[in-house]
Amino acid sequence: MIGQSVMILTGHSQSVTCVRWGGDGLIYTSSHDRTVKVWRDHDGVLCRTLQGHAHWVNTLCLNTDYVLRTGLFEPANKNVGSPGDMQQVASSRYKELKERIGEELLVSGSDDSTLFLWQPATNKKPLSRMTGHQQLVNQVCFSPDARLIASASFDKSVKLWDGKTGKYIASLRGHVSAVYQVIM
Numbered sequence: 412m413i414g415q416s417v418m419i420l421t422g423h424s425q426s427v428t429c430v431r432w433g434g435d436g437l438i439y440t441s442s443h444d445r446t447v448k449v450w451r452d453h454d455g456v457l458c459r460t461l462q463g464h465a466h467w468v469n470t471l472c473l474n475t476d477y478v479l480r481t482g483l484f485e486p487a488n489k490n491v492g493s494p495g496d497m498q499q500v501a502s503s504r505y506k507e508l509k510e511r512i513g514e515e516l517l518v519s520g521s522d523d524s525t526l527f528l529w530q531p532a533t534n535k536k537p538l539s540r541m542t543g544h545q546q547l548v549n550q551v552c553f554s555p556d557a558r559l560i561a562s563a564s565f566d567k568s569v570k571l572w573d574g575k576t577g578k579y580i581a582s583l584r585g586h587v588s589a590v591y592q593v594i595m
Contacts, residue, residue, distance in 0.1 A: 418455040429471045441468035449531045466522035470550045474516040474557035478508045512557045520548030528577035539577025554595045563590040
């Protein structure tokens with residue numbers, strides 16, 4: 412299968428800006444067409460289209476990204492066994508996080524200076540519209556424990572938001588130019 416296209420997801424009318432693969436069998440894509448699309452990973456069927464941004468959607472992040480990205484490689488886990496053991500460790504880490512945080516949440520950031528917090532597996536409507544940036548949002552990121560969201564913007568700031576409600580917490584200022592990335 413290496414080097415072969417397994418599936419093509421078509422549906423956006425303009426350039427795709429970000430792709431995220433969730434832990435619950437869904438793939439999320441954002442686009443210059445101002446939408447976020449939710450796809451089933453096993454057959455590529457479009458489940459729903461999330462709308463609300465007034466301009467390009469630049470960035471996406473899931474509250475499960477940290478566990479999905481690190482898999483079994485939790486720094487505390489030094490001894491790893493067979494490939495089956497590895498998959499079991501990674502799966503149990505994901506399940507533990509889901510028990511603690513509930514449903515997988517998605518945050519999107521846009522050229523319209525807003526962020527939206529979504530429950531993309533079950534709802535087309537956003538949980539929260541997050542405003543406060545004065546210029547476009549370049550990147551969003553959940554903290555490893557999913558309690559916080561950080562957003563980076565051309566307005567020279569990083570803003571912190573509650574990871575469950577999207578409520579504004581604080582602005583981190585001091586950059587002399589646009590902030591392109593944030594990593595937590």
